[in-house]
Amino acid sequence: MIKQVCKGAVTVAAVVALSGCGGTGPDGVEPPESPSPAATSAASPGGVAATPGGSGGKADALLTGTWGTRTSLVVLRVRGRAVEMMGAHHCQGEVAKEGGLHVIRLTCDDGNTDRSVGRVYGLSADGMTVEWEGLGADSFERAR
Template sequence: MTSATARVRSAALAAGVAGALALTGCSGGDSKDGSSSSPSATTAPTSSTGTPGVTGASAELQGSWITTAGGKIVALVIDGKKAGVFATGGTVCSGTAGTEAGMRMIHLTCTDGSKDRVTGMVDSVDDKAMKVTWSGKLGQETYTRAEGGKLPSGLPTQLKQ
């Protein structure tokens, strides 16, 4: 395995782990009595119109999904109604995923203020791939399911540094 491949895999796995920790509300700094001294990383999105009426995401959306965009690995993690996006380079977004007016929607807020993946509509999903159309300039992205902490096959082995 080349060092570039190893870096790509390490970055993707780190993003997935960070995503899982953020979505489950795990954080460091637990005190002796088991209470946490730091806030959870999950934050509901805020908007001037309030939080949309999102219900639980369907079972087929659940899990870790990976894509590449702009030379970066992007991990989309959905756990229950919680959703998060984690990209190499430091982008971290969290929010909700669920059914809204009969459509499967994802609503996120990014810590760096990015607006690339704020509102997404799931166009299609099966056991291997999910297509999400994001509002704004990104448009449609196709994600591949990552099973058991392993990267899906077919990812590029070299990304822009």
């Protein structure tokens, strides 16, 4: 029980700390958005084609924000189409609508591929589930 509480506290602390990243500067002005990374591959092992811009391309505005898990200590930060994942691995990529679903494609700095392609399910203002190809699912909560 104490171990779960500690893991939850660490996750909350990480999400709170990271949710401040990229906010407004000392003068109250938000910095310009960095350019979106390029698509990482033409096709994924699971058969979902990575079409630059996807089918309609732009991800749902509801997805934008900072999201954290309680169990695997993963934080996702979504700004427009750009996605950054922090945790045991640091990864960057993009999200696009493909076949009616939001699909996240990431490339990790250290070459890890555990969470390279994920499909978003159950997206709401407070939570979502990302099903990662070959890994399983993570349940995310929006950072406040």
